[in-house]
Amino acid sequence: MESSRPALGARLYRWAVGPLELSVEALVLVASLFWAVSANRLFFAGALAERSWSDPSAWGFAAALVVLVVALHAALLGTLATRWTVKPLIALLSVAAAAATFYVEAFGVVMDPSMLRNVLRTNPAEAGELMTPALWLHLALYAGVPLLLLWRVRVAPRPWLASAWRRAALLLLATLAALGALMTVFQPFASLMRNQKELRYRITPASLVWSTGAVLAADAKGASRPRQAIGEDAAAGSSWALRRKPLVVVLVVGETARAANWGLSGAPRQTTPQLAALPVVNFTDVSACGTNTEVSLPCMFAPVGRRDYDEDRIRGQQSLMHVLARAGVAVQWRDNQSGCKGVCDGLPSETVASLQLPGLCADGHCLDEGLVQDLDQRLNSAQGTQLWVLHMLGNHGPSYFRRYPARFARFRPECREDDLRRCSIEQVVNAYDNALLYTDEVLATAIRRLQAHAGAVDSALLFVSDHGESLGEQGLFLHGLPYPIAPEVQKRVPMVLWTSAGLEQAAGMRSGCLGPELQRRARTPVAHDHLFHTVLGLLDVRTALYQPELDLTGTCRTPSAP
Ligand SMILES: [Zn+2]
Numbered sequence: 001m002e003s004s005r006p007a008l009g010a011r012l013y014r015w016a017v018g019p020l021e022l023s024v025e026a027l028v029l030v031a032s033l034f035w036a037v038s039a040n041r042l043f044f045a046g047a048l049a050e051r052s053w054s055d056p057s058a059w060g061f062a063a064a065l066v067v068l069v070v071a072l073h074a075a076l077l078g079t080l081a082t083r084w085t086v087k088p089l090i091a092l093l094s095v096a097a098a099a100a101t102f103y104v105e106a107f108g109v110v111m112d113p114s115m116l117r118n119v120l121r122t123n124p125a126e127a128g129e130l131m132t133p134a135l136w137l138h139l140a141l142y143a144g145v146p147l148l149l150l151w152r153v154r155v156a157p158r159p160w161l162a163s164a165w166r167r168a169a170l171l172l173l174a175t176l177a178a179l180g181a182l183m184t185v186f187q188p189f190a191s192l193m194r195n196q197k198e199l200r201y202r203i204t205p206a207s208l209v210w211s212t213g214a215v216l217a218a219d220a221k222g223a224s225r226p227r228q229a230i231g232e233d234a235a236a237g238s239s240w241a242l243r244r245k246p247l248v249v250v251l252v253v254g255e256t257a258r259a260a261n262w263g264l265s266g267a268p269r270q271t272t273p274q275l276a277a278l279p280v281v282n283f284t285d286v287s288a289c290g291t292n293t294e295v296s297l298p299c300m301f302a303p304v305g306r307r308d309y310d311e312d313r314i315r316g317q318q319s320l321m322h323v324l325a326r327a328g329v330a331v332q333w334r335d336n337q338s339g340c341k342g343v344c345d346g347l348p349s350e351t352v353a354s355l356q357l358p359g360l361c362a363d364g365h366c367l368d369e370g371l372v373q374d375l376d377q378r379l380n381s382a383q384g385t386q387l388w389v390l391h392m393l394g395n396h397g398p399s400y401f402r403r404y405p406a407r408f409a410r411f412r413p414e415c416r417e418d419d420l421r422r423c424s425i426e427q428v429v430n431a432y433d434n435a436l437l438y439t440d441e442v443l444a445t446a447i448r449r450l451q452a453h454a455g456a457v458d459s460a461l462l463f464v465s466d467h468g469e470s471l472g473e474q475g476l477f478l479h480g481l482p483y484p485i486a487p488e489v490q491k492r493v494p495m496v497l498w499t500s501a502g503l504e505q506a507a508g509m510r511s512g513c514l515g516p517e518l519q520r521r522a523r524t525p526v527a528h529d530h531l532f533h534t535v536l537g538l539l540d541v542r543t544a545l546y547q548p549e550l551d552l553t554g555t556c557r558t559p560s561a562p
Pocket residue numbers: 255256292293294466467
């Protein structure tokens with residue numbers, strides 16, 4: 001007998017390919033549930049790390065956390081979504097959550113506002129190196145599948161009043177569920193959030209929305225007013241009138257070089273053979289201001305540093321370069337990375353890529369040699385007092401092997417993958433150390449050129465890295481963890497100073513003070529905080545901002561050694 005209803009196969013087929021009709025509110029709930037289980041593994045793992053599953057209270061705590069995460073996302077999305085925006089919003093947040101969880105799980109990074117600032121400021125060449133097959137696979141699974149399902153959903157149209165009621169009910173329900181869950185576990189939850197502040201940034205994608213909002217709000221606040229002038233009293237020191245030669249200070253800002261692998265600082269293997277053969281002062285215990293470029297760079301050029309760190313204040317003010325320019329120093333920023341982060345706003349700057357050097361650039365990146373290639377010409381035509389800042393690409397990860405030419409691949413086997421997880425730790429460290437060998441070459445080349453011109457130009461070269469790097473220790477890679485929880489390897493950086501024989505006299509320093517005295521100082525703890533004041537000292541620029549105790553050559557201005 002023939003049935004009047006379609007066959008089961010046909011019904012299944014229609015269900016599988018036909019439109020799926022849902023209300024905005026139902027869609028919000030489904031998406032919130034999906035994110036809770038797909039993107040919050042590390043949040044739950046971290047929150048439950050100290051508990052045993054044989055303890056019944058652990059199950060109650062876990063259940064409350066799940067309700068909390070679902071309710072939080074339902075409230076967030078329920079507030080933002082309309083019938084027309086709900087699908088694009090879910091699509092965008094699903095892709096963002098999938099990409100974020102990939103990096104968080106692979107490298108142990110934390111998606112706080114400072115990391116989001118890094119992500120939002122990444123240039124296309126940097127981003128390209130992060131697009132690995134493993135990422136695409138992860139995106140296909142955690143974003144592609146939900147996007148396919150979402151594409152099939154048709155948002156049910158409803159009369160205005162009915163949808164307003166439903167929305168109010170959803171928000172009320174989400175709020176009550178969150179409050180209820182919170183009340184049942186308030187004590188342990190509050191202490192967890194106090195003790196592990198970074199855990200809140202593992203609630204995904206809510207943390208991405210929060211961090212992006214925080215960055216945009218801070219930028220909007222900063223953009224609405226011009227940078228506040230600092231050091232308006234800056235003036236040439238008394239030594240300037242006595243100089244017979246030009247004075248050039250070269251400040252090399254390193255990238256991701258960590259002290260733990262720096263040959264001069266006693267690393268297990270020699271990664272700085274050329275610098276070791278030159279008369280340089282190596283500072284062995286230097287603390288970085290931040291653990292990523294976006295924090296460290298502005299901080300290094302600010303008078304306040306880490307000891308009195310205030311991000312808004314630093315971003316809202318002029319930098320060391322503006323102070324020097326005001327005193328009559330000719331300043332220039334040459335960049336081989338992602339820009340000067342506001343440090344050189346309105347001042348002369350150029351990129352290595354714009355110099356069109358043959359054979360040095362590929363895939364949007366240039367080798368760091370490009371920073372120093374024309375040093376002879378620059379020194380030949382140097383006049384007056386100058387500061388040349390060279391911003392390296394250095395050890396920018398994860399593709400360390402792209403940072404040096406083949407002849408520097410001395411430590412082998414080296415990791416030649418953009419995706420670090422496809423290599424052994426040994427291969428990753430080898431590639432990282434090869435990149436340090438190349439930094440050693442670039443710095444030594446610059447110093448030898450300065451030495452060769454020392455008869456005509458007094459000079460100094462100061463190199464300091466912006467932050468360190470994790471190379472697999474405790475399962476962590478790259479950098480950017482919040483400062484209080486970041487491992488030492490992300491916070492300790494190399495710093496090297498070389499000065500020409502004529503510098504002491506040119507900068508009005510006591511004769512001989514840059515010798516053994518400074519070598520002794522170089523073995524004591526110092527920080528990025530010293531950079532601002534030390535450069536003022538090397539160039540003999542006077543301002544009320546100058547703090548002699550933070551000038552590493554500060555004792556050179558006192559009559560005799562302490
Ligand atoms: Zn950096």
